[in-house]
Amino acid sequence: MDTLVRFVIALALIGLGVLLYQAWSGWQLRRLRRTPARPGLEGWQAGRPGILYFTSPDCAPCRTVQRPALAQLRAELGEAVQIIEIDASARTGVADHWGVLSVPTTFVLDAGGAPRHVNHGVARAEKLRQQLQSARAGGSGDNGPRAREMALDL
Template sequence: MSELLFRIVIVAALGLFTWLLIWSGRRFVASRRQHALAAAPLAPSPQDTGRIRILAFSSDDCRQCHQLQEPALQRLLTQRGEAVSVEYIDAPTTPELTRHYQVLTVPTTVVLDATGKAHAINYGFANVQRLLEQVDAILTPNSDSIASNT
């Protein structure tokens, strides 16, 4: 009986440790996201004035960036046309911008409004639907959706 109780305690301790690890990881990512959203706006380039910009952080060896994220961004551009522009950024060669937006992994997409203020940051692959919702939340200011928490 004591061996069974010992095993139950071990399993419970492992479960608690796993939960604590996941919880702290999520808090860390949420903290980094909030810090990045509060960052100073990025000045728009002359050709992007008045447009929503998406900064797409990737690297040469990122398979998910090239096989999933780039096609999703192209579909977004097809659907939103002139309202959106995409800047592809090589994360390893732009450490200042990578730090500015707290990029934790590639792909990462940062959705900026026309003034350069970050409205949403997606760590990992962001599908077309998520990106459309984030862009539409900026295009429709009265929208109740909160894109920055996705």
């Protein structure tokens, strides 16, 4: 019985952690959408969705997983998607504004530059592709049926 109680408590704590993370990510996106100034997007071209990618020189997952995933997307989608890379260790003010606590962190932006999705940690190419599709469809943080039905014709 004691083991079962511990298991239930552990499961409840994990569930609470997941809910808190989702709530925090949603709050972060809403806060950023309400903020008119978006540092780091100086080279942003309105009309195309994109990815804002925070990295650092000593980030191994950034070099070995995240950067190849972004290169794959760039090869598949070409100029239809823009990718802006920011060194979070060199541009700490920009990273602070966006709420970056760790690298890699990616923000998927709609065609107007508004953040629609945030990924703390590595995001695979397929996940980013789905999020770009959702951002193009006007989605705000989920990949609902409407986003799944639309083809990514970037």
